[in-house]
Amino acid sequence: MPDYIKEIAALKEEFKDKVEILCGLETDYVTGVTEPFAITKEKYHLDYLIGGVHLVGNSANPEELWFIDGPKWEIYDEGLKKFFDGDIRKGVRRFFEQTNEMIEREEFDIIAHFDKIKMHNRDRYFHEDEAWYRKLAMETLDLVHQKGLIVEVNTRGIYKKRYNGFYPSPWLMAEAHKMGVPMIISSDAHHYSELTLEFEAAEEALWQANGSRHCERNVVTHKKPHRNSFGGEKTI
Numbered sequence: 001m002p003d004y005i006k007e008i009a010a011l012k013e014e015f016k017d018k019v020e021i022l023c024g025l026e027t028d029y030v031t032g033v034t035e036p037f038a039i040t041k042e043k044y045h046l047d048y049l050i051g052g053v054h055l056v057g058n059s060a061n062p063e064e065l066w067f068i069d070g071p072k073w074e075i076y077d078e079g080l081k082k083f084f085d086g087d088i089r090k091g092v093r094r095f096f097e098q099t100n101e102m103i104e105r106e107e108f109d110i111i112a113h114f115d116k117i118k119m120h121n122r123d124r125y126f127h128e129d130e131a132w133y134r135k136l137a138m139e140t141l142d143l144v145h146q147k148g149l150i151v152e153v154n155t156r157g158i159y160k161k162r163y164n165g166f167y168p169s170p171w172l173m174a175e176a177h178k179m180g181v182p183m184i185i186s187s188d189a190h191h192y193s194e195l196t197l198e199f200e201a202a203e204e205a206l207w208q209a210n211g212s213r214h215c216e217r218n219v220v221t222h223k224k225p226h227r228n229s230f231g232g233e234k235t236i
Ligand SMILES: [Zn+2]
Pocket: 026, 052, 054, 112, 113
Protein backbone atom coordinates (compact mmCIF):
# COMPACT_ATOMS: atom_id res chain seq x y z
CA MET A 1 0.00 0.00 0.00
CA PRO A 2 2.62 2.64 0.94
CA ASP A 3 4.49 1.87 -2.32
CA TYR A 4 1.32 2.35 -4.34
CA ILE A 5 0.63 5.69 -2.66
CA LYS A 6 4.24 6.79 -3.14
CA GLU A 7 4.21 5.90 -6.84
CA ILE A 8 0.98 7.82 -7.47
CA ALA A 9 2.40 10.82 -5.60
CA ALA A 10 5.54 10.72 -7.79
CA LEU A 11 3.45 10.49 -10.99
CA LYS A 12 1.22 13.35 -9.80
CA GLU A 13 4.30 15.52 -9.47
CA GLU A 14 5.90 14.37 -12.74
CA PHE A 15 2.80 15.03 -14.85
CA LYS A 16 1.31 17.94 -12.91
CA ASP A 17 1.41 20.30 -15.89
CA LYS A 18 -0.24 17.79 -18.23
CA VAL A 19 -2.90 15.92 -16.33
CA GLU A 20 -4.51 15.92 -12.89
CA ILE A 21 -3.97 12.55 -11.27
CA LEU A 22 -6.18 11.64 -8.32
CA CYS A 23 -5.36 8.89 -5.86
CA GLY A 24 -8.30 6.84 -4.66
CA LEU A 25 -9.17 3.53 -3.11
CA GLU A 26 -12.12 1.19 -3.01
CA THR A 27 -12.80 0.46 0.64
CA ASP A 28 -14.85 -2.36 2.05
CA TYR A 29 -17.57 -1.76 4.62
CA VAL A 30 -18.48 -4.45 7.13
CA THR A 31 -20.64 -3.50 10.11
CA GLY A 32 -18.54 -3.28 13.26
CA VAL A 33 -15.41 -4.61 11.56
CA THR A 34 -13.89 -2.15 9.09
CA GLU A 35 -11.89 0.94 9.99
CA PRO A 36 -13.78 4.25 9.57
CA PHE A 37 -13.28 5.50 6.00
CA ALA A 38 -12.17 8.94 7.22
CA ILE A 39 -9.18 7.33 8.97
CA THR A 40 -8.19 5.40 5.82
CA LYS A 41 -8.47 8.58 3.76
CA GLU A 42 -6.33 10.55 6.16
CA LYS A 43 -3.76 7.80 6.63
CA TYR A 44 -3.04 7.43 2.92
CA HIS A 45 -3.70 11.08 1.89
CA LEU A 46 -6.34 9.94 -0.59
CA ASP A 47 -8.23 12.29 -2.89
CA TYR A 48 -11.36 10.16 -3.00
CA LEU A 49 -12.92 6.93 -1.79
CA ILE A 50 -15.18 4.36 -3.39
CA GLY A 51 -17.26 2.51 -0.79
CA GLY A 52 -18.47 -1.02 -1.37
CA VAL A 53 -19.97 -4.08 0.33
CA HIS A 54 -18.49 -7.51 -0.46
CA LEU A 55 -19.07 -9.37 2.81
CA VAL A 56 -22.52 -9.35 4.35
CA GLY A 57 -22.88 -9.86 8.10
CA ASN A 58 -26.00 -11.17 9.77
CA SER A 59 -24.84 -11.42 13.38
CA ALA A 60 -22.52 -9.77 15.85
CA ASN A 61 -19.91 -12.42 15.04
CA PRO A 62 -17.39 -10.93 12.58
CA GLU A 63 -16.42 -14.45 11.52
CA GLU A 64 -19.87 -15.06 10.06
CA LEU A 65 -19.80 -13.18 6.78
CA TRP A 66 -21.51 -14.03 3.51
CA PHE A 67 -19.00 -13.47 0.68
CA ILE A 68 -21.05 -12.30 -2.28
CA ASP A 69 -18.14 -11.46 -4.58
CA GLY A 70 -15.36 -13.55 -6.17
CA PRO A 71 -15.48 -16.02 -9.04
CA LYS A 72 -17.40 -18.84 -7.34
CA TRP A 73 -21.18 -19.01 -7.16
CA GLU A 74 -20.84 -22.09 -4.89
CA ILE A 75 -19.47 -19.85 -2.14
CA TYR A 76 -22.46 -17.53 -2.53
CA ASP A 77 -24.85 -20.48 -2.27
CA GLU A 78 -23.07 -21.92 0.76
CA GLY A 79 -23.00 -18.60 2.60
CA LEU A 80 -26.66 -17.98 1.94
CA LYS A 81 -27.51 -21.37 3.43
CA LYS A 82 -25.17 -21.05 6.36
CA PHE A 83 -25.81 -17.47 7.47
CA PHE A 84 -29.34 -16.76 6.22
CA ASP A 85 -31.01 -20.21 6.34
CA GLY A 86 -31.15 -20.10 2.54
CA ASP A 87 -33.60 -17.18 2.72
CA ILE A 88 -32.64 -14.95 -0.21
CA ARG A 89 -34.90 -12.08 0.85
CA LYS A 90 -33.19 -11.99 4.23
CA GLY A 91 -29.74 -12.06 2.62
CA VAL A 92 -30.51 -9.39 0.03
CA ARG A 93 -32.19 -7.19 2.64
CA ARG A 94 -29.11 -7.39 4.82
CA PHE A 95 -26.87 -6.50 1.82
CA PHE A 96 -28.85 -3.31 1.19
CA GLU A 97 -29.12 -2.52 4.92
CA GLN A 98 -25.36 -2.78 5.26
CA THR A 99 -24.97 -0.55 2.19
CA ASN A 100 -27.36 1.98 3.76
CA GLU A 101 -25.37 1.92 6.97
CA MET A 102 -22.19 2.61 5.02
CA ILE A 103 -23.84 5.56 3.26
CA GLU A 104 -25.15 6.99 6.52
CA ARG A 105 -22.08 6.48 8.68
CA GLU A 106 -19.09 6.86 6.38
CA GLU A 107 -17.60 9.65 4.32
CA PHE A 108 -16.91 8.68 0.73
CA ASP A 109 -17.58 9.81 -2.83
CA ILE A 110 -18.60 6.93 -5.09
CA ILE A 111 -20.72 3.86 -4.43
CA ALA A 112 -19.15 0.69 -5.85
CA HIS A 113 -21.13 -1.91 -7.82
CA PHE A 114 -24.48 -0.84 -6.36
CA ASP A 115 -26.29 -4.17 -6.92
CA LYS A 116 -23.47 -6.72 -6.85
CA ILE A 117 -25.74 -8.98 -4.80
CA LYS A 118 -27.30 -10.08 -8.10
CA MET A 119 -24.02 -11.38 -9.59
CA HIS A 120 -24.19 -14.99 -8.43
CA ASN A 121 -27.98 -15.04 -8.29
CA ARG A 122 -28.12 -15.60 -12.03
CA ASP A 123 -31.93 -15.52 -11.90
CA ARG A 124 -32.03 -18.56 -9.64
CA TYR A 125 -33.25 -17.13 -6.31
CA PHE A 126 -34.98 -13.93 -7.39
CA HIS A 127 -35.79 -11.71 -10.34
CA GLU A 128 -35.03 -8.03 -10.30
CA ASP A 129 -38.57 -7.06 -11.21
CA GLU A 130 -39.96 -8.50 -7.94
CA ALA A 131 -41.50 -5.72 -5.85
CA TRP A 132 -39.59 -6.50 -2.63
CA TYR A 133 -36.25 -6.31 -4.48
CA ARG A 134 -37.10 -3.08 -6.27
CA LYS A 135 -38.18 -1.50 -2.99
CA LEU A 136 -34.88 -2.32 -1.30
CA ALA A 137 -32.79 -1.09 -4.25
CA MET A 138 -34.81 2.13 -4.52
CA GLU A 139 -34.49 2.89 -0.80
CA THR A 140 -30.71 2.69 -1.19
CA LEU A 141 -30.77 4.80 -4.34
CA ASP A 142 -32.81 7.45 -2.49
CA LEU A 143 -30.16 7.54 0.19
CA VAL A 144 -27.40 7.83 -2.41
CA HIS A 145 -29.29 10.79 -3.85
CA GLN A 146 -29.76 12.45 -0.45
CA LYS A 147 -26.06 12.12 0.34
CA GLY A 148 -24.94 13.42 -3.06
CA LEU A 149 -22.89 10.34 -3.94
CA ILE A 150 -21.83 9.25 -7.43
CA VAL A 151 -23.00 5.84 -8.67
CA GLU A 152 -20.34 3.73 -10.32
CA VAL A 153 -21.30 2.00 -13.57
CA ASN A 154 -19.09 -1.03 -13.19
CA THR A 155 -18.09 -3.11 -16.23
CA ARG A 156 -16.07 -5.85 -14.50
CA GLY A 157 -18.79 -8.52 -14.53
CA ILE A 158 -18.87 -8.44 -18.33
CA TYR A 159 -15.19 -8.74 -19.17
CA LYS A 160 -14.57 -11.26 -16.38
CA LYS A 161 -17.60 -13.18 -17.66
CA ARG A 162 -19.11 -13.41 -14.17
CA TYR A 163 -22.26 -11.47 -14.92
CA ASN A 164 -23.50 -10.47 -18.32
CA GLY A 165 -24.36 -6.86 -17.53
CA PHE A 166 -23.41 -3.79 -15.57
CA TYR A 167 -23.70 -2.96 -11.91
CA PRO A 168 -26.18 -1.33 -11.59
CA SER A 169 -28.75 -2.78 -13.97
CA PRO A 170 -30.20 -0.53 -16.69
CA TRP A 171 -33.48 0.04 -14.79
CA LEU A 172 -31.48 1.44 -11.87
CA MET A 173 -29.40 3.61 -14.22
CA ALA A 174 -32.68 5.02 -15.56
CA GLU A 175 -34.01 5.68 -12.02
CA ALA A 176 -30.71 7.30 -11.02
CA HIS A 177 -30.84 9.46 -14.09
CA LYS A 178 -34.42 10.59 -13.33
CA MET A 179 -33.29 11.61 -9.85
CA GLY A 180 -30.26 13.49 -11.17
CA VAL A 181 -27.77 11.15 -9.49
CA PRO A 182 -24.39 11.43 -11.23
CA MET A 183 -22.82 8.25 -12.60
CA ILE A 184 -19.24 7.38 -13.43
CA ILE A 185 -18.00 4.55 -15.65
CA SER A 186 -15.45 2.25 -14.04
CA SER A 187 -13.84 -1.03 -15.05
CA ASP A 188 -12.91 -1.90 -11.45
CA ALA A 189 -9.57 -2.87 -13.01
CA HIS A 190 -7.24 -5.14 -11.10
CA HIS A 191 -4.62 -4.78 -13.87
CA TYR A 192 -3.75 -1.89 -16.19
CA SER A 193 -4.80 -3.97 -19.23
CA GLU A 194 -8.39 -3.83 -17.91
CA LEU A 195 -8.56 -0.07 -17.38
CA THR A 196 -11.11 0.87 -20.03
CA LEU A 197 -12.71 -2.47 -20.90
CA GLU A 198 -16.37 -2.22 -21.95
CA PHE A 199 -16.43 1.58 -21.57
CA GLU A 200 -18.15 2.05 -24.92
CA ALA A 201 -20.86 -0.43 -23.99
CA ALA A 202 -21.34 1.37 -20.67
CA GLU A 203 -21.71 4.72 -22.44
CA GLU A 204 -24.29 3.17 -24.71
CA ALA A 205 -26.17 1.74 -21.70
CA LEU A 206 -26.19 5.17 -20.01
CA TRP A 207 -27.43 6.73 -23.22
CA GLN A 208 -30.27 4.19 -23.43
CA ALA A 209 -31.11 4.65 -19.74
CA ASN A 210 -31.55 8.32 -20.49
CA GLY A 211 -34.06 7.53 -23.22
CA SER A 212 -31.36 8.21 -25.87
CA ARG A 213 -31.45 11.89 -24.99
CA HIS A 214 -28.51 14.18 -24.49
CA CYS A 215 -26.22 13.39 -21.54
CA GLU A 216 -23.34 15.57 -20.49
CA ARG A 217 -19.97 13.93 -20.22
CA ASN A 218 -17.53 15.60 -17.94
CA VAL A 219 -14.61 15.25 -15.62
CA VAL A 220 -14.63 14.82 -11.87
CA THR A 221 -11.94 16.79 -10.13
CA HIS A 222 -11.15 17.79 -6.59
CA LYS A 223 -9.86 21.25 -7.45
CA LYS A 224 -12.90 23.02 -8.77
CA PRO A 225 -16.49 21.99 -9.45
CA HIS A 226 -17.29 20.60 -12.87
CA ARG A 227 -20.68 19.89 -14.23
CA ASN A 228 -21.09 16.16 -13.96
CA SER A 229 -22.39 13.89 -16.68
CA PHE A 230 -25.99 14.55 -15.76
CA GLY A 231 -26.08 18.21 -15.09
CA GLY A 232 -25.25 18.64 -11.37
CA GLU A 233 -22.08 19.85 -9.77
CA LYS A 234 -19.71 17.34 -8.29
CA THR A 235 -16.40 17.94 -6.64
CA ILE A 236 -14.35 15.32 -4.92
ZN1 LIG B 1 -15.62 -4.17 -5.09
